[in-house]
Every structure is written in structure tokens, then in C-alpha cells.
Amino acid sequence: MRFVDEFRDADKAHALAAKITALCEPGRQYKFMEVCGGHTHTIYKHGLEDYLPESITLVHGPGCPVCVIPMGRVDDAIHLASQPDVIMTSFGDMMRVPGGDGSFFDAKARGTDIRMVYSPLDSLKIAKNNPDKRVVFMAIGFETTAPSTAMTLLRAQAAGLTNFSIFANHVTIIPAIKAILDSPDLRLDGFIGPGHVSTVIGCRPYEFIARDYGKPVVVAGFEPLDILQSIYMLMIQMSEGRSEIENQYSRVVPWDGNMVALKVINETMELRPYFEWRGLGFISHSALSVREKYASFDAELLFDVPGVRVADPKACQCGEVLKGVLKPWECKVFGTACTPETPIGTCMVSPEGACAAYYNYGRMNRNRVMETEVSRA
Amino acid sequence: MSNVPDCHGDVCITCSDTAVEVTVLRLLEDDLAVVDTGQGEEEVSVALVPARVGDKILVHAREAIAVVGEMTQ
Numbered sequence: 001m002r003f004v005d006e007f008r009d010a011d012k013a014h015a016l017a018a019k020i021t022a023l024c025e026p027g028r029q030y031k032f033m034e035v036c037g038g039h040t041h042t043i044y045k046h047g048l049e050d051y052l053p054e055s056i057t058l059v060h061g062p063g064c065p066v067c068v069i070p071m072g073r074v075d076d077a078i079h080l081a082s083q084p085d086v087i088m089t090s091f092g093d094m095m096r097v098p099g100g101d102g103s104f105f106d107a108k109a110r111g112t113d114i115r116m117v118y119s120p121l122d123s124l125k126i127a128k129n130n131p132d133k134r135v136v137f138m139a140i141g142f143e144t145t146a147p148s149t150a151m152t153l154l155r156a157q158a159a160g161l162t163n164f165s166i167f168a169n170h171v172t173i174i175p176a177i178k179a180i181l182d183s184p185d186l187r188l189d190g191f192i193g194p195g196h197v198s199t200v201i202g203c204r205p206y207e208f209i210a211r212d213y214g215k216p217v218v219v220a221g222f223e224p225l226d227i228l229q230s231i232y233m234l235m236i237q238m239s240e241g242r243s244e245i246e247n248q249y250s251r252v253v254p255w256d257g258n259m260v261a262l263k264v265i266n267e268t269m270e271l272r273p274y275f276e277w278r279g280l281g282f283i284s285h286s287a288l289s290v291r292e293k294y295a296s297f298d299a300e301l302l303f304d305v306p307g308v309r310v311a312d313p314k315a316c317q318c319g320e321v322l323k324g325v326l327k328p329w330e331c332k333v334f335g336t337a338c339t340p341e342t343p344i345g346t347c348m349v350s351p352e353g354a355c356a357a358y359y360n361y362g363r364m365n366r367n368r369v370m371e372t373e374v375s376r377a
Numbered sequence: 378m379s380n381v382p383d384c385h386g387d388v389c390i391t392c393s394d395t396a397v398e399v400t401v402l403r404l405l406e407d408d409l410a411v412v413d414t415g416q417g418e419e420e421v422s423v424a425l426v427p428a429r430v431g432d433k434i435l436v437h438a439r440e441a442i443a444v445v446g447e448m449t450q
Binding site for chain 2: 091118119120121122141144145147148149151155196199200251252253254258260261264
């Protein structure tokens with residue numbers, strides 16, 4: 001398939017891996033975090049870790065929006081969905097995320113009207129077709145999804161809809177990266193920057209990582225060669241003692257982002273003082289809420305939202321996995337009590353969650369990978 | 378778009394952080410466009426990008442967020 005095969009060429013991957021290996025200093029360990037869950041997925045789908053020398057460890061970051069939603073927020077949404085005449089609409093990924101009292105699917109099974117949609121535009125259609133119902137969109141995602149929510153809000157206003165609102169759970173990536181950089185648990189050498197978030201926010205917001213923390217960042221695409229090339233670019237920076245922001249994904253990511261998209265986000269939403277992230281706790285200015293000007297579309301104002309706080313299940317170690325402190329297989333319940341069919345933690349829910357990526361592609365533990373390598377040799 | 382596809386693929390193509398590349402087939406009113414996803418036609422919003430017929434665009438949750446190959450560092 002054109003535009004895909006070029007980025008999955010095994011010979012080129014081996015050649016890049018050899019160049020990466022050549023840049024590794026003997027005895028030195030390198031730790032790079034891929035921030036985005038989409039990258040985690042590609043890495044395990046294509047077995048990219050097997051191409052890399054053992055001295056390079058890829059640490060999986062918090063860039064799966066489903067994985068960072070706290071359980072209490074799911075309970076809030078279900079409470080909201082249970083109000084009279086409400087139709088709650090949500091992306092598919094969100095449907096299985098467990099709250100303190102079950103998931104959206106569980107609530108739906110109990111009779112709550114929760115419908116899966118493909119985009120907020122579909123929610124808008126449901127609102128238009130059900131004028132006697134109050135349609136709420138469970139808005140979730142990083143800066144990649146926020147433009148879609150923002151445009152939908154503007155379209156709802158233009159259409160004069162009075163029965164459509166959003167339950168805003170949009171998060172922003174930069175404060176999460178900063179929280180990780182400030183975390184004492186983790187020593188990172190550099191970042192594989194999120195690709196599609198960067199199409200919206202551009203590359204400039206990462207400059208503080210190089211300037212203040214002395215770490216290189218390479219914004220990367222989602223094909224296997226994109227990721228290997230980004231690691232190669234990080235290694236070149238490391239070997240030359242540089243810490244800069246580079247854009248491997250320039251075929252899609254403009255340096256300044258999408259100004260129109262940023263404008264519509266800014267028009268309709270503003271930063272919350274703080275927001276709870278699963279595993280990372282409360283992070284200031286890390287999420288978006290609907291601006292007062294659009295209050296009539298803000299489900300948090302239209303409905304009574306209880307603001308439930310639920311502690312994560314004790315056995316679940318999603319927090320450590322999200323911060324990259326633990327590998328998924330090191331979690332006590334990984335692959336046993338917690339599987340994609342019956343997830344305990346959010347990292348096992350979305351295909352982009354680190355645990356689900358490991359589980360789905362058979363990476364049950366590091367030993368197993370080693371054994372495979374030995375048998376291949 | 379009455380039939381909403383389920384997200385049963387190994388990556389939910391519009392959710393989370395993975396966007397998809399599609400080709401613009403026709404521009405419609407209200408900043409909407411019909412695109413070829415490779416698996417059929419879909420209606421998406423092109424309000425945030427300068428999309429023309431034939432362009433490859435990156436779509437996320439049915440909102441185009443970039444024109445592929447046009448902008449470079």
C-alpha cells in the first residue's frame with residue numbers, strides 16, 4: 001500500500017537499527033520515553049524493541065487519554081448519563097473504562113442511554129434528531145481531539161441547538177510531560193514527541209524540555225521507520241551532546257502547529273486551575289473546560305456533577321506504568337486478573353494503553369522476548 | 378452517516394491519539410467534505426484546514442487537523 005509500505009521496509013529498519021547501535025556508547029544505558037500511546041502501539045505491533053540494542057529502553061508515557069482519566073470522572077459521567085431524558089454519547093475506547101461502579105457498558109446494560117459515536121459530529125446529529133432529549137458528549141482526548149470538540153460546539157451554537165452539551169475531559173500534554181520530568185522516580189534521556197498532538201500545538205511548546213531540562217525531543221510519526229528514525233535522531237543528538245527539538249514527522253507536523261485549530265480551542269475552552277490524572281495526581285493547568293461564553297453547552301453547569309473521587313484499586317499499578325516506572329508485565333495483576341476483556345486498570349482498556357499493547361502482542365515479560373531472541377539466534 | 382461504525386479495530390481510528398490519513402473527494406457546504414478512507418466514503422469536517430479536492434488530510438474524530446505533505450519544518 002502506497003505511503004505505508006515505504007515506512008515498513010524491514011531492510012531499512014535493520015539498517016537504521018545498525019546505525020542506532022553504532023551510536024551507543026559501550027556500557028551506557030539509554031532511556032527514551034514515547035509520550036504518545038499511538039507510538040506505544042506501533043512499537044509493540046511491529047516488535048520494534050527487538051530491533052534495538054539492549055542498552056536502549058523505551059519507556060511508555062501518559063499519552064493515552066483514556067488511560068489517564070480517573071475513575072471518579074467515569075462515575076461522574078455515568079451519574080450525568082442517568083439523569084432524566086439524557087443521552088450520553090462517547091467514543092468507543094471510553095465505553096469499557098471501569099469507574100468505581102462499573103463502566104459505560106455496565107451502565108448501558110442497566111438501561112442508561114449511552115451511545116457509542118465516531119465523532120462529536122455524530123452526537124450533534126443525535127441531538128438534532130432527538131429534540132426532546134438532552135444529548136451530552138463525553139469529550140476526552142489531548143489536543144488532537146479538542147479541535148473536533150471545539151468545532152462541534154461552534155456548530156451547535158450556529159445551529160441554535162439547545163439540547164446539546166459537552167462533558168469536558170480534555171487534557172493537555174505539556175503539563176503531563178513536565179510532571180514526568182519533575183518526578184523523582186525516573187531518569188530519562190530524551191523524548192519521542194507525540195505526532196498528532198503536535199500537528200495542532202506545533203513543536204515550540206516542547207522547547208522548555210531542551211532549554212530547562214537539557215533533554216532532546218524528536219516529534220515522530222507513527223510508522224515503524226518513523227519511530228526508528230526518531231530514535232536515531234535522538235541518538236545523534238546524544239552523541240553530539242545536543243538537546244534540541246527536532247521534527248521527524250515534518251510531512252504532517254508544521255513547526256507552528258495548526259493556528260486555526262488552536263484558535264477555535266481557545267475560543268471555546270480555557271485551562272482549568274487543576275485536573276486529576278490517573279497515576280499522576282492533580283496537575284495544575286492541565287485540562288480544559290468550556291468557557292463561560294459557551295456555558296449553555298457545558299454539561300458541568302447544566303447538570304449536577306457529584307465530583308466523585310475514587311481511589312484506584314489497590315492491586316492496580318497503572319500509575320507506575322503511566323509514569324514509566326514499571327513495565328506492564330511488572331504489575332501484579334497484568335495478564336491475570338487484568339486483561340483487555342476484564343480490565344482493572346485503564347492501561348488495559350484502550351488499544352493505545354501500554355498494558356493492552358503488551359498483552360495483545362504477546363509481550364508478557366522481558367524474559368519471553370529474550371528467549372525468542374535466543375531461539376532465533 | 379447513519380451507520381456509526383464500531384471501534385473494533387486494533388486501533389480505534391478516530392479516538393485517542395491516532396489520526397488517519399484520507400483523501401478529499403468532494404467539498405460540501407458548511408465546511409464539510411466527503412473523503413475516501415480506503416475502506417469507503419465518509420463525511421468529515423474540513424473547517425480547520427485549507428483542504429482541496431485530491432488533498433490527503435489527517436482526520437481525527439471526523440475533524441481534519443492537517444493537510445499531509447503540504448507543511449514542512
